[in-house]
Amino acid sequence: MNVLGIETSCDETAAAVAAGPRDIRSSVIFSQVELHGPYGGVVPEIASRCHVDSLPGVIDEAMRTSGMAWSDLDAIAVTHGPGLASSLLVGMATAKGLALRLGIRLCASNHLEGHIYSLFLAGGAPGIEEACPFVALVVSGGHTCLVRVEGLGKYGLLGQTIDDAAGEAFDKGASLLKLGYPGGPVIDRVARGGNPGSVRFPRGRVRPGPGLEGLNPDLCFSFSGLKTALLYHLRDNPAEGNPARTADVAASYQQAIISALVERCDAALRDGDRCIGACGGVSLNSALRARLGELAARRGIRLLLAEPKHCGDNAAMIAGLAAAGRGIWDETAFLADADPSLPVC
Ligand code: KG4
Ligand code: ZN
Numbered sequence: 001m002n003v004l005g006i007e008t009s010c011d012e013t014a015a016a017v018a019a020g021p022r023d024i025r026s027s028v029i030f031s032q033v034e035l036h037g038p039y040g041g042v043v044p045e046i047a048s049r050c051h052v053d054s055l056p057g058v059i060d061e062a063m064r065t066s067g068m069a070w071s072d073l074d075a076i077a078v079t080h081g082p083g084l085a086s087s088l089l090v091g092m093a094t095a096k097g098l099a100l101r102l103g104i105r106l107c108a109s110n111h112l113e114g115h116i117y118s119l120f121l122a123g124g125a126p127g128i129e130e131a132c133p134f135v136a137l138v139v140s141g142g143h144t145c146l147v148r149v150e151g152l153g154k155y156g157l158l159g160q161t162i163d164d165a166a167g168e169a170f171d172k173g174a175s176l177l178k179l180g181y182p183g184g185p186v187i188d189r190v191a192r193g194g195n196p197g198s199v200r201f202p203r204g205r206v207r208p209g210p211g212l213e214g215l216n217p218d219l220c221f222s223f224s225g226l227k228t229a230l231l232y233h234l235r236d237n238p239a240e241g242n243p244a245r246t247a248d249v250a251a252s253y254q255q256a257i258i259s260a261l262v263e264r265c266d267a268a269l270r271d272g273d274r275c276i277g278a279c280g281g282v283s284l285n286s287a288l289r290a291r292l293g294e295l296a297a298r299r300g301i302r303l304l305l306a307e308p309k310h311c312g313d314n315a316a317m318i319a320g321l322a323a324a325g326r327g328i329w330d331e332t333a334f335l336a337d338a339d340p341s342l343p344v345c
Contacts, residue, residue: 001072004062004098005319007050008091009083009111010142010311011035011042013292015059017066017073018319019062020296022121026066027316030054039180041171042141048086055094075105077322080333081342083111083142088338096334107327108336112138113345114317115279116149118310125150128152130302131275135268138344139262140183140312141167144221144261146268149342153219153326155345156267159219162206166257167282169223174251175185178240184305187250188285194251196287201229201256203263226256244342254287262291269299277304279310281312 005015016027026129032050036042063070064173080094081088092108099106120128122277129151135146135158146169164172167184174183204222206212212220239245263275277295281290283305296303310316321327328336338342 001318001323002068002072002165003322004073005077005315005322006078006091006095007313008055008087008314010077010313011047011089013051013054013058014313014315015062015069015320017062021320021324024069024121024320025308026062027314028062029314030058033182040175040181044084044086047084048090051087051090055090057099059152070102073102073104075107075322077107077109077318077327079111080108080336081339083340085338085340092338099130099196105330106333107322107329108333109321110344111317113142114321115327116147118256118279118306118317119277119304121310121316122307125167125304133273134275134277135265135273136279137265137286138280139166139261139278139282141165141171142226143280146219146264152324153320157344159215159264161221161223163224164259165224166223166265168217169226169257173230174226176234176314177246183283184285187254190247191254195250196255198248199233199252201226201252203256205219211255219264221264256287258291260289262287262295265296273301275302275304279306279311284311295301305339
């Protein structure tokens, strides 16, 4: 099945063509990061306007570089949630219009399932059935959750953040450290020259209580206290203008985020699990990748990582997932609305 995938859930305008579940023929991503940089985070109104402007060109480019003609397509797949409502709507309206015009099938896809699926687009990745059961850490600027994967479409939510996403913690931390936006890549780089043991930041344990919706608090995350701890630390120990201190604080702050992620992964794994997977923008973090590698080696399981080009938001994961038959199809997809808080299962 040949699928054109469209992804506009946040601040990346993306389109891709798949000729089968793992056969990605083209993938185009237009990042809006420079537009949002001055605001230190994604501004929904700017994001949706930019999707309107750039999506037609991004789709054209994806079609052109795929080597396919419009008449070769069997379906259009589009992310319908979770994400920013006004951003999702641009992709959905475009996908519905195109599918109607071309007289082909429409598929509405789950963005979080797409991120998990991105693990299987990597060269050398096992088949999904071969990797199962496994635990997936979905970690980005908008999401932080742990998912048990028993098969394609068989997911169980194990834990999630009760406040900020890990990527938000990186972005807000970098802003407090005056390192710029987006924070993840710059903290990753600056932290390499610092001592991660120099400041002891909290690991954000979650207490049992309301709001967890039956999830195990030991598998949930909280990053808002960490951000406040950094604020107070910098107030009492200013680091501005002191690159060595900035590197130490950045390394310690990054260590706190990563330890929280890796410790929850460790706690989520059960005997018989074959892999631990990490996907989403934050899974690009070099220290996180190294720590997950150590965890996988210690537990005797395989580490699954998405390729860097498939870590951040992309449409290849949406096209591939639809080509694998997942998602909401046809009439139900035409009737589907954008669902900003769509859960993974
Ligand atoms: O998946 P993504 O591109 O978009 C969302 O769906 O949010 O993730 C973006 C997030 C940002 O918060 C960014 O700071 C973070 O991923 N990020 C990183 C790294 N590269 C990007 N975080 C830590 N280390 C990195 N190397
Ligand atoms: Zn995402």
